[in-house]
Amino acid sequence: MDLKQIKRIKFLGLGFLLMSVATQASELKVGGYADLEYQMQHVTNRQNTFMVGDSVITLKKEMDNAQFFVKIPFSTPSTGATTSAFQVFQTKGQAWVAYKYESGLSWKIGQIGKVFGVQDPDSGMRFFSRGGLLQPSSTNSGLWDANHPALVLSYDLTDSMSLMGYVADPPAKSGIFNGTINDNYDFGLQLKGKDGGLAWSLGGRRWQRKANYVLDELLDAYLSYNMDEWTFEANADWKKSAYSLQTGTGYYLQIIYALSDKLSLGTRGEYVLNGNYTTTTIAATTTTPAVTTYAQIYRQKEIAVGPEYNFTKSFRARLDGAYGRTQATSKSGSTNTKTGTMSVVYKF
Numbered sequence: 390m391d392l393k394q395i396k397r398i399k400f401l402g403l404g405f406l407l408m409s410v411a412t413q414a415s416e417l418k419v420g421g422y423a424d425l426e427y428q429m430q431h432v433t434n435r436q437n438t439f440m441v442g443d444s445v446i447t448l449k450k451e452m453d454n455a456q457f458f459v460k461i462p463f464s465t466p467s468t469g470a471t472t473s474a475f476q477v478f479q480t481k482g483q484a485w486v487a488y489k490y491e492s493g494l495s496w497k498i499g500q501i502g503k504v505f506g507v508q509d510p511d512s513g514m515r516f517f518s519r520g521g522l523l524q525p526s527s528t529n530s531g532l533w534d535a536n537h538p539a540l541v542l543s544y545d546l547t548d549s550m551s552l553m554g555y556v557a558d559p560p561a562k563s564g565i566f567n568g569t570i571n572d573n574y575d576f577g578l579q580l581k582g583k584d585g586g587l588a589w590s591l592g593g594r595r596w597q598r599k600a601n602y603v604l605d606e607l608l609d610a611y612l613s614y615n616m617d618e619w620t621f622e623a624n625a626d627w628k629k630s631a632y633s634l635q636t637g638t639g640y641y642l643q644i645i646y647a648l649s650d651k652l653s654l655g656t657r658g659e660y661v662l663n664g665n666y667t668t669t670t671i672a673a674t675t676t677t678p679a680v681t682t683y684a685q686i687y688r689q690k691e692i693a694v695g696p697e698y699n700f701t702k703s704f705r706a707r708l709d710g711a712y713g714r715t716q717a718t719s720k721s722g723s724t725n726t727k728t729g730t731m732s733v734v735y736k737f
Contacts, residue, residue: 416450416451416452417448417449417450418447418448418449418450418451419446419447419448419449420446420447420449420736420737421444421445421446421447421461421736421737422444422445422511422513422514422734422735422736422737423441423444423513423734423735424441424442424443424444424464424511424512424513424518424732424733424734425441425442425732425733425734426439426440426441426442426512426518426730426731426732427439427440427730427731427732428440428518428519428728428729428730428731429728429729429730430726430727430728430729431726431727431728440464440465441463441464441465441475442464442512442513442518442732443462443464443481443510443511443512443513443514444462444463444464444513445460445461445462445463445511445513446460446461446463447459447460447461448461454488454489454490454491455486455487455488456486456487456488456489457485457486457487458483458484458485458486458487459483459484460481460482460483460484460502461477461482462477462481462482462511463475463476463477464476481502481510481511482500483499483500483501483502484499484500485497485498485499485500485501486498486499493544493545493546493551494542494543494544494545495542495543495544496540496541496542496543497539497540497541497543498539498540498541499538499539500537500538501537501538501539501541501555501557504553504555504577504579504592504594505577505579505590505592505593505594505607505609505626506523506524506609506611506624506626507590507611507612507613507622507623507624507641508520508521508523508524508622508624508641508643510524512732513734513736516643516645516653516655516657516697516707517655517657517693517695517707517709517711518707518709518730518732519693519709519711519728519730521641521657521659521691521693522639522641522659522660522661522689522691522713523624523626523639523641523659523661537557537558537559537575538557538558539555539556539557539558539575540555540556540557541553541554541555542554542555549582549583549584550580550581550582551580551581551582552578552579552580553578553579553580553581553592554576554577554578554579555576555577556574556575556576557574557575557576557577558574558575559573559574559575559596559605573596573597574596575594575595575596575605576594576595576596577592577593577594577595578592578593578594579591579592579593580592586614586615586616587612587613587614588612588613588614589610589611589612589613590609590610590611591609591610592608592609592610593606593607593608593609594606594607604629605629606628606629607626607627607628607629608626608627608628609624609625609626610624610625610626611623611624611625611641612624618646618647618648619644619645619646619647620643620644620645620646620647621642621643621644622641622642622643622644623641623642623643624639624640624641624642625638625639625640625641626638626639626640636663637661637662637663638661638662638663639659639660639661639662640659640660640661641657641658641659642657642658642659643655643656643657643658644656644657650699651698651699651700652696652697652698652699653696653697653699654694654695654696654697655693655694655695655696655697655709656692656693656694657691657692657693657694658691658692658693659689659690659691659692660688660689660690661686661688661689661690662687662688663686663687663688686715686716686717687716687717687718688715688716689713689714689715689716690713690714691711691712691713691714691726692711692712692713693709693710693711693712694709694710695707695708695709695710696708696709702736703735703736703737704733704734704735704736705733705734706731706732706733706734707730707731707732707733707734708729708730708731708732709729709730710727710728710729710730711726711727711728711729711730712725712726712727712728713725713726713728714726
């Protein structure tokens with residue numbers, strides 16, 4: 390074999406390698422969306438700001454019955470923040486692998502997304518820019534859980550109904566990442582179905598703190614129905630938080646009407662009783678550790694209204710306003726919050 394033949398074999402091998410890499414890369418699906426907002430908020434004073442809402446880059450790979458998924462969220466802090474620096478992987482990041490068998494059984498392991506609640510956690514995927522009272526946010530504890538590492542098992546009972554169970558690190562805590570290495574796991578179960586325009590779910594989770602045996606429990610039920618130009622969503626939650634002996638309840642109703650293929654109008658109402666809480670942290674000193682206290686919010690109400698206009702399937706604009714009332718205790722007065730948001734969302 391002469392030198393020319395050796396070079397040809399090398400180039401041929403390199404060509405096959407590059408073709409293989411290109412083929413593998415073409416099977417990797419890249420997607421996401423960007424939510425660009427201008428938000429106006431008034432509580433005791435005005436706080437107006439330009440901001441990047443919940444924006445996401447996703448990577449997805451499927452091969453046979455296996456699936457790999459990564460979600461990279463990024464945003465700027467909400468109204469009232471003192472910095473415009475990007476927040477990356479803040480509570481909503483995901484990275485997991487999954488496998489589904491022909492029998493209908495499947496498993497997933499990794500950093501999973503939100504399990505309970507009808508509302509999408511990302512502002513770029515919702516009808517309204519601003520999340521509601523049941524949705525965890527930088528200013529609201531929410532009744533639903535944030536993402537956490539978990540092992541999930543699912544089984545398709547029928548073509549339209551499935552049963553899911555999971556074991557995870559403590560809710561919104563992520564186990565060793567906050568130092569609670571020796572705490573109990575969080576267990577959840579969910580039965581859900583979808584048939585045509587009807588989707589529903591009934592489920593719950595349970596976690597008992599090892600330190601003081603206080604229970605943290607959630608029961609969640611939602612219903613979603615699409616009928617011609619109408620879309621209805623309803624959600625009810627019952628929650629007992631480990632940070633309070635009180636039991637909270639939350640209710641959510643959203644109605645959307647499509648005036649045309651491009652223009653839709655929507656309204657959303659929510660009511661939460663003892664469901665959310667605020668946190669106060671006293672910084673550590675040379676002699677004492679940091680101390681965080683939790684205060685239950687007695688009652689919250691909010692209503693949101695606004696239109697959405699779709700320029701294309703990938704590009705849409707929203708204008709929504711929200712009015713909320715918060716009563717810290719049963720004997721205190723109410724604090725009113727007015728929020729207006731203009732946003733554009735591009736999905737790719």
